[in-house]
Amino acid sequence: MATSPALAVFSAPSWLPLTARGHHACAWGAEMEEKNGSNYPHIEMEIAELDLKAKVDNAIMEQEAAQHKASMAASEATGNALLEAESLMNLKSKDLEEKKGELKLLEDKIQRLEKVWSSVEEESLKNPSPAQREKVLEKQLHSLIEQLTAKQAQAERLITDIHAKEKDLERLNSIQRNLHSGSSEAGAARNRFGGGLLSGDEDSGSKAARRPGQSGGFRTEGQKRLMILRSAFVLYILVLHVVVFIKISVSN
Structure with a gap:
């Protein structure tokens, strides 16, 4: 698609925000209207096209911002879930270690009781009632x-x-x-x-x-x-x- 002379004349700086670009386009359109009254319909169409393009760019930027925000929120939620899972695993591991320690103490106690019982049986056999x-x-x-x-x-x-x-x-x-x-x-x-x-x-x-x-x-x-x-x-x-x-x- 060939670029029109009006678009070639209009060169808004790319560093301006889209809204500023729109205002600049409007100002440029008004100026061109004053200079070229005979080309008013053509210029109006170009201005509408520029305005529509600015709106599309704004929508794209808003969509990208929303996607970035959603991605950040998802990453944050994933990180929080990972932290919660890791914390839960640490708690379970700690609980498991405590249970193992209790089991070891119980086994030692059972062994001591068995020794005491065997000694009592031997004594009862030596000196029966x-x-x-x-x-x-x-x-x-x-x-x-x-x-x-x-x-x-x-x-x-x-x-x-x-x-x-x-x-x-x-x-x-x-x-x-x-x-x-x-x-x-x-x-x-x-x-x-x-x-x-x-x-x-x-x-x-x-x-x-x-x-x-x-x-x-x-x-x-x-x-x-x-x-x-x-x-x-x-x-x-x-x-x-x-x-x-x-x-x-x-x-x-």
Whole structure:
């Protein structure tokens, strides 16, 4: 766009404010109106254009000032928020350090209490009170009674086995006696039908006479062993009873 002669003549200083430029333009327009009455419409348009341009420049400057002010306010608000956040973080860190210190003190106190409790337990074990001794003795008594009951049950089972063995032994003895009596009867029959075997019959008779005595000896020996086993178990149970009563009397 070409510059008009009027705009070329009008050269307001750039260092003047926009408002001053507007007044200067108005003054210049009035002067030009006086000098050039014939070019009045054209000059009026140029003056209006200059006035509009000045208003646009003023609006731009006001917008820039508002943006700068808003930016400064935002920066200030951001700075304040950062300061508040930093202050809050410092407070939280300080509170956390205090909590850590309290926790450390509490742990130390717990350790001291545990040491004191362990020493008290050791002392109570070394020097128990009457109630504690009574409880310990009751536990020992119950344990001994349980052991005695178990031993009695074991002894009863063994006695039952002994009775069963006795019955088996008696059954074997009866079988043996039946066999010997059968052999004696067979020998007597042979003696009746074989007169030439007198000496052999006498030997068989003497053997048959000796065998019942031998079976009776075996039976007596087995019974003695069974009686010895019974006596040993009874003695063992009596010893257990005596030990229990001795411990109870010593504890009291």
